[in-house]
Amino acid sequence: xxxxxxxxxxxxxxxxxxxxxxxxxxxxxxxxxxxxxxxxxxxxxxxxxxxxxxxxxxxxxxxxxxxxxxxxxxxxxxxxxxxxxxxxxxxxxxxxxxxxxxxxxxxxxxxxxxxxxxxxxxxxxxxxxxxxxxxxxxxxxxxxxxxxxxxxxxxxxxxxxxxxxxxxxxxxxxxxxxxxxxxxxxxxxxxxxxxxxxxxxxxxxxxxxxxxxxxxxxxxxxxxxxxxxxxxxxxxxxxxxxxxxxxxxxxxxxxxxxxxxxxxxxxxxxxxxxxxxxxxxxxxxxxxxxxxxxxxxxxxxxxxxxxxxxxxxxxxxxxxxxxxxxxxxxxxxxxxxxxxxxxxxxxxxxxxxxxxxxxxxxxxxxxxxxxxxxxxx
Amino acid sequence: xxxxxxxxxxxxxxxxxxxxxxxxxxxxxxxxxxxxxxxxxxxxxxxxxxxxxxxxxxxxxxxxxxxxxxxxxxxxxxxxxxxxx
Amino acid sequence: xxxxxxxxxxxxxxxxxxxxxxxxxxxxxxxxxxxxxxxxxxxxxxxxxxxxxxxxxxxxxxxxxxxxxxxxxxxxxxxxxxxxxxxxxxxxxxxxxxxxxxxxxxxxxxxxxxxxxxxxxxxxxxxxxxxxxxxxxxxxxxxxxxxxxxxxxxxxxxxxxxxxxxxxxx
Numbered sequence: 259x260x261x262x263x264x265x266x267x268x269x270x271x272x273x274x275x276x277x278x279x280x281x282x283x284x285x286x287x288x289x290x291x292x293x294x295x296x297x298x299x300x301x302x303x304x305x306x307x308x309x310x311x312x313x314x315x316x317x318x319x320x321x322x323x324x325x326x327x328x329x330x331x332x333x334x335x336x337x338x339x340x341x342x343x344x345x346x347x348x349x350x351x352x353x354x355x356x357x358x359x360x361x362x363x364x365x366x367x368x369x370x371x372x373x374x375x376x377x378x379x380x381x382x383x384x385x386x387x388x389x390x391x392x393x394x395x396x397x398x399x400x401x402x403x404x405x406x407x408x409x410x411x412x413x414x415x416x417x418x419x420x421x422x423x424x425x426x427x428x429x430x431x432x433x434x435x436x437x438x439x440x441x442x443x444x445x446x447x448x449x450x451x452x453x454x455x456x457x458x459x460x461x462x463x464x465x466x467x468x469x470x471x472x473x474x475x476x477x478x479x480x481x482x483x484x485x486x487x488x489x490x491x492x493x494x495x496x497x498x499x500x501x502x503x504x505x506x507x508x509x510x511x512x513x514x515x516x517x518x519x520x521x522x523x524x525x526x527x528x529x530x531x532x533x534x535x536x537x538x539x540x541x542x543x544x545x546x547x548x549x550x551x552x553x554x555x556x557x558x559x560x561x562x563x564x565x566x567x568x569x570x571x572x573x574x575x576x577x578x579x580x581x582x583x584x585x586x587x588x589x590x591x592x593x594x595x596x597x598x599x600x601x602x603x604x605x606x607x608x609x610x611x612x613x614x615x616x617x618x619x620x621x622x623x624x625x626x627x628x629x630x631x632x633x634x635x
Numbered sequence: 636x637x638x639x640x641x642x643x644x645x646x647x648x649x650x651x652x653x654x655x656x657x658x659x660x661x662x663x664x665x666x667x668x669x670x671x672x673x674x675x676x677x678x679x680x681x682x683x684x685x686x687x688x689x690x691x692x693x694x695x696x697x698x699x700x701x702x703x704x705x706x707x708x709x710x711x712x713x714x715x716x717x718x719x720x
Numbered sequence: 721x722x723x724x725x726x727x728x729x730x731x732x733x734x735x736x737x738x739x740x741x742x743x744x745x746x747x748x749x750x751x752x753x754x755x756x757x758x759x760x761x762x763x764x765x766x767x768x769x770x771x772x773x774x775x776x777x778x779x780x781x782x783x784x785x786x787x788x789x790x791x792x793x794x795x796x797x798x799x800x801x802x803x804x805x806x807x808x809x810x811x812x813x814x815x816x817x818x819x820x821x822x823x824x825x826x827x828x829x830x831x832x833x834x835x836x837x838x839x840x841x842x843x844x845x846x847x848x849x850x851x852x853x854x855x856x857x858x859x860x861x862x863x864x865x866x867x868x869x870x871x872x873x874x875x876x877x878x879x880x881x882x883x884x885x886x887x888x889x890x
Contacts, residue, residue, distance in 0.1 A: 379801075380795060624827045
């Protein structure tokens with residue numbers, strides 16, 4: 259029995275639909291801008307932020323009255339509402355579960371000058387709000403596993419559907435950029451003052467970004483549909499090495515790749531590629547250990563920045579769109595190979611037959627995840 | 636003056652880095668702080684950067700710049716004496 | 721599906737840091753990193769120490785790349801988040817920021833015991849053992865996991881804490 263990924267919606271600085279986002283990527287446009295607004299940071303920063311005015315107007319048009327919802331809640335409600343317009347599933351049915359993937363949810367409320375209900379800081383509150391809005395039958399599942407959350411959500415959704423517990427899952431991944439998050443990454447000195455350069459010799463850190471992404475996973479094969487995309491297999495493994503530094507030997511990621519592939523071939527890898535010195539090298543080591551040196555690999559964080567809880571899902575959907583289009587997207591920001599292993603980093607966007615892809619993610623806590631997506635025969 | 640700074644630093648490190656079962660007497664001024672020595676890690680290095688700014692007004696904007704200075708209490712004290720505001 | 725060694729800590733009526741240190745000392749282990757951990761991580765660490773102290777349990781965990789950790793919490797890292805946010809006004813603390821994620825506790829447990837299997841942190845409004853064990857069953861059935869440390873580790877913003885962990889296996 260197979261599990262398919264039926265459709266996806268992306269809300270990001272590059273557009274409010276998957277089509278718009280993908281078209282902008284093909285044109286080489288990036289969502290990263292230099293922001294000088296002192297609300298988030300005392301120093302100018304490269305960030306990919308969703309425009310508030312556009313968010314408000316789109317929310318009003320698509321969902322309804324936005325007053326009373328936080329920015330994070332609007333992100334989630336908007337992406338799922340948009341998603342459902344293109345999906346045949348009934349989100350309120352007993353055979354459907356909602357899975358929320360986020361690292362910090364409404365944490366920006368801590369910075370709020372206005373009073374707020376403290377329960378709103380809780381991720382279960384956000385999930386319950388989303389579930390109620392869509393009249394969900396089942397209790398939602400909430401995954402908060404640092405930056406692997408988005409990929410973890412795909413892996414968990416697949417397992418729950420395959421086990422027969424549900425027929426469908428609506429997976430939502432979102433995080434907003436707040437001073438809390440910015441200041442934290444600044445304390446780690448892991449932000450680059452420039453647009454990031456994944457796998458590049460001159461890479462010097464990541465950029466933060468925002469996105470709200472959702473997707474439908476289902477066991478139902480659409481009758482008469484053009485090629486569908488199967489969520490074949492996935493895995494998560496811990497490095498058991500350090501809570502913030504990645505394992506130099508790519509331990510956890512290597513195991514995740516091995517278990518996700520289980521001996522299958524793969525045509526393309528969408529890496530985590532945050533453009534920090536350590537992450538990119540660790541990934542290269544893991545990919546090399548898995549014998550995948552020749553497989554084309556990219557990172558799209560040069561277009562979106564690092565979108566935290568949304569990242570895995572966002573980048574999986576983009577990779578999926580490119581796979582449907584038989585195209586490989588170039589790694590924006592990469593020009594000179596700068597990792598210790600000879601892996602095949604894609605520089606320029608171009609046509610290429612792609613039938614299967616592996617999406618990777620790594621995160622604080624020593625987490626690593628990999629999921630295999632494949633066109634049905 | 637310099638010896639007082641070293642003792643002061645040992646106390647501050649113990650406090651800042653939560654080295655609860657260690658006393659200043661346990662820290663040798665010339666011993667390595669990272670790797671074997673006290674076994675400090677990358678997060679501790681970042682916290683020492685915070686300490687340098689908070690207590691001594693020295694701002695380090697690149698983590699690798701502080702690496703040499705943080706090799707031992709001795710090198711840290713020397714760095715502070717050279718750069719403090 | 722067998723369940724082994726339920727361990728339970730709950731409100732001890734004392735300030736947690738004091739209580740946690742006393743428990744740590746009573747375990748007679750040498751793990752100075754303990755003192756750097758957030759309260760939630762100390763809680764999870766101590767709970768897993770007690771669980772894995774049991775020789776019967778420890779001897780089962782031969783291949784640690786096939787041991788998983790699947791935990792749930794209610795408050796995520798909110799108590800640690802609030803601690804970190806207090807430093808935002810002056811100089812943000814990286815040692816506090818690193819603990820502002822719900823899953824760091826699974827990382828700390830994994831590091832301590834060399835556990836390299838699957839890992840996951842879920843958030844639940846109320847402790848839902850069924851949601852956890854349902855998922856752990858599918859994980860074990862998939863074939864790459866033999867045992868799973870699972871349960872709840874929660875430390876909330878009002879300093880209420882609760883830990884209940886057990887080992888599930890084939």
